[in-house]
Amino acid sequence: MPxxxxxxxxxxxxxxxxxxxxxxxxxxxxxxxVTATLIVEPRGRVAADQVxxxxxxxLLAFGRDAWAWGDGLLAxxxxxxxxxxxxxxxxxxxxxxxxAWAVHRLSGGLFEPRIAxxxxxxxxxxxxxxxxxxxxxxxxxxxxxxxxxxxxxxxGTHYGPARGIGWDFGGIAKGYIVDRLLDLLHRRGYRxxxxxxxxxxxxxxxxxxxxxxxxxxxxxxxxxxxxLATLDASDxxxxxxxxxxxxxxxxxxxxxxxxxxxxxxxxxxxxxxxVVHRDASIADAAGGALFVAGAAGWRRLxxxxxxxxxxxxxxxDELLATEALAARLRASDAETRLRAVA
Numbered sequence: 001m002p003x004x005x006x007x008x009x010x011x012x013x014x015x016x017x018x019x020x021x022x023x024x025x026x027x028x029x030x031x032x033x034v035t036a037t038l039i040v041e042p043r044g045r046v047a048a049d050q051v052x053x054x055x056x057x058x059l060l061a062f063g064r065d066a067w068a069w070g071d072g073l074l075a076x077x078x079x080x081x082x083x084x085x086x087x088x089x090x091x092x093x094x095x096x097x098x099x100a101w102a103v104h105r106l107s108g109g110l111f112e113p114r115i116a117x118x119x120x121x122x123x124x125x126x127x128x129x130x131x132x133x134x135x136x137x138x139x140x141x142x143x144x145x146x147x148x149x150x151x152x153x154x155x156g157t158h159y160g161p162a163r164g165i166g167w168d169f170g171g172i173a174k175g176y177i178v179d180r181l182l183d184l185l186h187r188r189g190y191r192x193x194x195x196x197x198x199x200x201x202x203x204x205x206x207x208x209x210x211x212x213x214x215x216x217x218x219x220x221x222x223x224x225x226x227x228l229a230t231l232d233a234s235d236x237x238x239x240x241x242x243x244x245x246x247x248x249x250x251x252x253x254x255x256x257x258x259x260x261x262x263x264x265x266x267x268x269x270x271x272x273x274x275v276v277h278r279d280a281s282i283a284d285a286a287g288g289a290l291f292v293a294g295a296a297g298w299r300r301l302x303x304x305x306x307x308x309x310x311x312x313x314x315x316x317d318e319l320l321a322t323e324a325l326a327a328r329l330r331a332s333d334a335e336t337r338l339r340a341v342a
Contacts, residue, residue, distance in 0.1 A: 021040070022037050022038065022039050022040070022207065023037070023038055023039075023040050023045055023048045023049060023052065024036065024037045025049075025052040025053075025055075025056065027056050029056065029059040029060050029063050029197070030059060030062075030063035030067075030173070030174060030177075030197060030198070031063070031127075031198075032174075032197060032198025032199075033198060034056075034059060034195070034196065034197045034198070035194075035195075035196045036052050036055050036056070036193070036194070036195050036196075037193065037194040037195075038051075038052070038185065038190045038192065038193040038194075039190075039192040039193070039205075039207065039208070041189070041190065041191075041192070043189065043190075048190070051185065051188055051190065054184075055181050055184075055185070055195070058177075058181055058184075059177060059181070059197070062173070062177045063173075065090070065092065065093065066093060066096065066169050066173045066177075068116040068119070068120075068125065068166055068167065068168040068169070068170070069116075069120070069125055069126070073090040073092065073093055074090070074093060074167060074169065076090075077089065077090060077093075077167065078116060078166040078167060080160075081159070081160050081161070081162050081163070081165055081166060081167075082163065082164075082166070084161050084163055085160060085161060086158050086159070086160040086161050087158060087159055087160050088157060088158050089156075089157055089158060089159060094157075096169055096172070096173065096176055097113075097153060097159075097167070098155065099172065099176060099281055099285075100113040100167075100169060100172050100285065101113070101152075101153040101155075103172065103281075103282065103285040103286065103289070104153075106286075106304075106305055107285075107286065107289035107301065107304075107305060108301070108304070109261060109262075110260075110261065110262075110288075110289040110290075110292045110293055110301065111171060111172075111285045111286070111288055111289040111292075112147070112259075112261035113167050113168060113169060113171070113172070114147060114150050114162075114165050114166070114167055114168075115147065115166075115168055115259055115261055116165075116166030116167055116168035117143045117146065117147075117164055117165060117166045118140070118143050118144065118147065118259055118264050119168050119170070119257070119259065120166070121135050121139055121140065121143055122134075122135060122255070122257070122259065122266070123135075123248075124246050124257035124259075127246070130246075130248055131248050132248055132250065133248075133250045134250060134255060134265075140264045140265065141264070142164070143164055143264060144263070144264035146162075146163065146164030146165055147164075147165065147261065147264070150162050150164075150165045170257075171284065171285055171288040172281050172284050172285040172288075173284075174197045174198065174200035174280075174284060175200050175202075175237060175239060175279075175280035175281040175282070175283055175284025175285065176280070176281040176284070177197075178195050178197055178200055178201075178202045178237070178280045179202060179237070179279065179280040179281060181195060182195055182202055182204050182280075185204070186204060191204060191205045192204065192205035192206050192207065193205065194207070194212055198245075199239065199240045199241075199242070199245070200237070200239050200280065200284055201214065201237065201238050201239065202236065202237035202238070202239075202280040203233050203234060203235070203236065203237075203238075204234075204235055205234065205235070206234060210232075211232035211233055211234045212232065212233050212234065213230055213231075213232055213233075214230060214231055214232070214233050214238045215227045215229075215230045216228045216229050216230070216231075216238070216240060216272075216274050216311060217240075218272075218313070219242035219243060219244035219271050219272045219313065220244070220271060228272075228311065228313060228319060228331070229311065229319075229321075229329040229330060229331045229338065230329070230330045231276070231325075231328045231329050231330065232328070233276070235278065236276055236277065236278050237275075237276070237277055237278070237279065237280035237283040237284075238274065238275075238276050238283070239274065239275055239277075239280065239283040239284050239287050240272055240273070240274040240287070241258060241272065241273050241274075241287045241288055241291045242256075242271060242272035242273075243256035243258070243270070243271055243272070244256075244271075244272070245257065247266075258288060258291050258292060259292075260292050261292070262292075267291055267292045267294060268294065268315070269294035269295040269296070269314065269315055270291055270294060270295060270298070270312060270313065270314055270315060271313045271314065271315055271317075272312070272313045273287055273290050273291045273298065273310065273311070273312050273313075274287070274310065274311040274312075275287040275290065275307055275309065275310055276309035276310075276325055276328075277307065277309065282307075286302075286305050286307050289301060289305070290302055290305075290307070290310065290312075295312075295314045295315070295316075295318075298310065298312060299322075299341060299342075302322065308322055308324040308325075309322060309324050309325035309328075310322045310325060311325055311329070317337075318337070318339070319331075319337050319338045319339065320338075320339050320340075320341050321338060321339070321340055321341070322340070322341060322342075323340045323341070323342060326338065326340035327340075
């Protein structure tokens with residue numbers, strides 16, 4: 001199971017007796033803790049609790065069908081690929097295939113949804129399979145070669161044949177479903193809501209007439225949580241990728257779940273990277289690509305992808321933010337080391 005959310009919602013409690021209390025539900029889905037919060041508004045707590053139940057059920061169903069392994073739709077699709085078939089893309093997942101491939105192209109291939117076989121080899125598909133050392137380099141090379149030779153997604157109804165390839169939406173699915181469920185809540189009349197799926201956080205509207213206060217956690221302080229910065233957000237996503245979420249350490253080096261599709265090995269150079277964007281699926285997938293680009297490449301790729309709000313913590317403990325995001329951040333105890341970059 002991934003570590004609990006890398007982001008927390010923080011807010012003022014002044015005047016809480018005079019304002020409607022938020023209703024919150026916390027549950028497990030998609031391998032992580034999910035926290036849904038909404039302002040009850042005129043419909044009452046019973047109706048709000050019922051709609052939160054729908055959100056929970058929707059996330060559980062989507063998590064099953066969009067998971068690369070198990071017995072859901074994507075897992076069955078991947079098994080057909082593994083058997084050498086040209087596999088039919090599940091109709092309900094087709095928008096996710098299309099969205100993932102669009103980001104793949106925009107990122108120059110650094111966001112790679114066809115990487116499931118390598119993810120499984122590294123043991124990042126399930127916390128129960130966490131490794132204590134890297135896989136055999138020959139096995140990595142074989143799957144990397146399969147990835148390099150895999151066919152592109154052509155937008156059709158089928159994909160393959162592509163032995164050694166599996167599709168994995170772990171880098172985009174949470175952002176994608178968070179936005180869809182927030183849209184559902186909006187249609188039901190709930191316009192002031194927050195949905196946090198393990199660091200994939202998006203908010204709509206306000207919390208008691210004020211923006212939602214979001215805290216971005218330092219990934220190197222798991223036992224005594226410390227914030228890198230906070231910001232006020234409304235109608236946008238704040239999504240963090242970090243090397244603390246799924247990882248193992250070997251020979252004094254940390255290997256995290258964020259694999260570099262240019263090598264088949266875990267990306268190095270950054271500890272965490274946060275993207276703020278109005279589209280949660282873009283924030284999710286682009287954030288993974290920027291993390292892979294590393295300390296030397298994330299700014300150039302962000303400019304290419306038109307992502308202008310990014311916060312980065314490097315493995316040298318440098319705290320950097322794009323100018324557009326730096327202007328919004330409260331850097332708390334890290335204020336003296338936060339540096340804005342073009």
